[in-house]
Amino acid sequence: MTLPAPARRLWRPALTALAAALILAGCASSRGLSPEGRPLDADALHSERSLGAYAVSDAAFPKQDWWTALGDPQLDALIAQALAGTPSLDAADARVRQAIAQAGLADAARKATVGAGAQYAGVRVPETVAPEPLGGHYSGVELLTLSFKYSPDLWGGHRARWQAALGQARAAEVEAQAARLTLSANIARAYVSLAQAHAAQDVARAEQARAKQLLDLGRQRVKAGLDNQLQIRNAESSVASAEQQAQAAQQQIDATRNAIAALMGQGPDRGLSIAAPALLNAPVPQIPAVASSELLGHRPDVVAARWRVEAAAHGIDASKAEFYPTVNLSAMIGLASGGLSDLFTGDALLVQGGPAISLPIFDGGRLRNQLAKSDADFDLAVADYNQSLVGALRDVADALQSARSLDAQLVSAQRARDAAQSAWQLAAARYRGGLGTQLDVLSAQRPLLQLDQQIAALRAQRYAAAIELDRALGGGLSLTSPTSDISALTQSDLKASTP
Known part of the structure; x- marks a missing residue:
């Protein structure tokens, strides 16, 4: 859902202050x-x-x-x-x-990793759980993936x-x-x-x-x-x-x-x-x-x-x-299809990825x-x-x-x-x-x-x-x-x- 412009202007200072507070909370604890x-x-x-x-x-x-x-x-x-x-x-x-x-x-651990995988998964949902056309039928998925993971060494750790x-x-x-x-x-x-x-x-x-x-x-x-x-x-x-x-x-x-x-x-x-x-x-x-x-x-x-x-x-x-925030970059590209005949078509393309930021706040x-x-x-x-x-x-x-x-x-x-x-x-x-x-x-x-x-x-x-x-x-x-x-x-x- 996209927030309207007035709402974005209202939430932006609050989000900025929250981010700053989180950074301070995570970093100040080592003093x-x-x-x-x-x-x-x-x-x-x-x-x-x-x-x-x-x-x-x-x-x-x-x-x-x-x-x-x-x-x-x-x-x-x-x-x-x-x-x-x-x-x-x-x-x-x-x-x-x-x-x-x-x-x-x-x-x-300092370097990026690249991996490849092949997977087949199948499932049959019983009709007692879901009626037809979903229940009562067996469905299989073939999956070919190429993954990439990297954590930039922002703080030299x-x-x-x-x-x-x-x-x-x-x-x-x-x-x-x-x-x-x-x-x-x-x-x-x-x-x-x-x-x-x-x-x-x-x-x-x-x-x-x-x-x-x-x-x-x-x-x-x-x-x-x-x-x-x-x-x-x-x-x-x-x-x-x-x-x-x-x-x-x-x-x-x-x-x-x-x-x-x-x-x-x-x-x-x-x-x-x-x-x-x-x-x-x-x-x-x-x-x-x-x-x-x-x-x-x-x-x-x-x-x-x-x-x-x-x-x-x-x-x-x-x-x-x-104590500092960590950034993890990950990406995956692959092919997924319910049958081998459709696996290598353009419609079978699977793409996932993006950065992830984590910051310790309370760790006991x-x-x-x-x-x-x-x-x-x-x-x-x-x-x-x-x-x-x-x-x-x-x-x-x-x-x-x-x-x-x-x-x-x-x-x-x-x-x-x-x-x-x-x-x-x-x-x-x-x-x-x-x-x-x-x-x-x-x-x-x-x-x-x-x-x-x-x-x-x-x-x-x-x-x-x-x-x-x-x-x-x-x-x-x-x-x-x-x-x-x-x-x-x-x-x-x-x-x-x-x-």
Whole structure:
């Protein structure tokens, strides 16, 4: 029905005011909601004094195959085999594919869709419902359609959802690289533990050989009437103690081999073929002379956390766009007829379409809660990012300071060991010459064993510090970081265009 001109003039202001009120009602409800998290500036986390003594050139970043610096081909082969595929890496790669597919779904939602359909429908209305000519007869309809649907991204919500999903996919890709770095570092650390266990076994066997020599000498002296059975029993105790320590070291070797095999995604039999490590000296620790922001840009966990902050920021934009009116365009063209003979005639043409506008007015608080959740997601992502920054700098500082301290401890321990070796040799010589007692030899032998074990443990810790530093510096990975300055997100993007 067409309204007369006076009626249209009367209703037009009322309809305009109603439309404005609806827009205001829908848009004003998001006010007062905003995220609280603030990303830290990496360069504001001062580390110059702690790391300055180690700074060198940019060439100091570790290579992607950083473990080759340890100089053990067997370790190189173990890590290469593990990186070829393990359950943990397969899971990380599956998460990447999952995130990429989710980003593809978000991208598809931004685009128009076109579909075709064919349908046949028939109905028979009973005469008890409708008399003839409608009732009592069966009628069928053939329908061929071509449909078009498109929702213009007027407020950027579709694009924001796609960018959020893309950021999550990029974070998953970086985390897959982080999984490889973690796996290689874990294998290298376990390999160092295996080297320490072999070194402990070598120490125990050397001690066992020394104790047996002392036992043989004691028996000779008892036979010659120079000593009594007490000296032999003391020597036998030393032999048994060294044998027990060798057995304990073998147990550690077996357990570490099993651990390495499990890290490689293999059964324990794979560990049986791992020979004693032949590690060279751990490389001298050094870091690049760059700012903290660039230093941490090589860390996969930090870069992944940055991508998640970026994704969460776009999630807020998408939630805000939900408060605005949405426009949907749809069209359908087709052919409909009661029989195939008339289906392709001009009279069978079917056309339907037009725009549809919708605006949320009362939704029970759904949109506000969705925006509040997006704000909280952003705050959580920022907190994770900030914690990653702090933890990354601590990892670097710990590894460097540990390496420096361990180097000094090794020098001191080696001096002590050299002195203990001289003391033991002197005591043994005096005992063989009848100038000393077996107690003197045992007393001199005890610190020598302890120092050998201590040096083996310190060397293992020194290797571990070198491995940890390579991991803390990003393991030589080349990562793509977000281009935006996340420290400005909450000040510009997240507070802009608040509905």
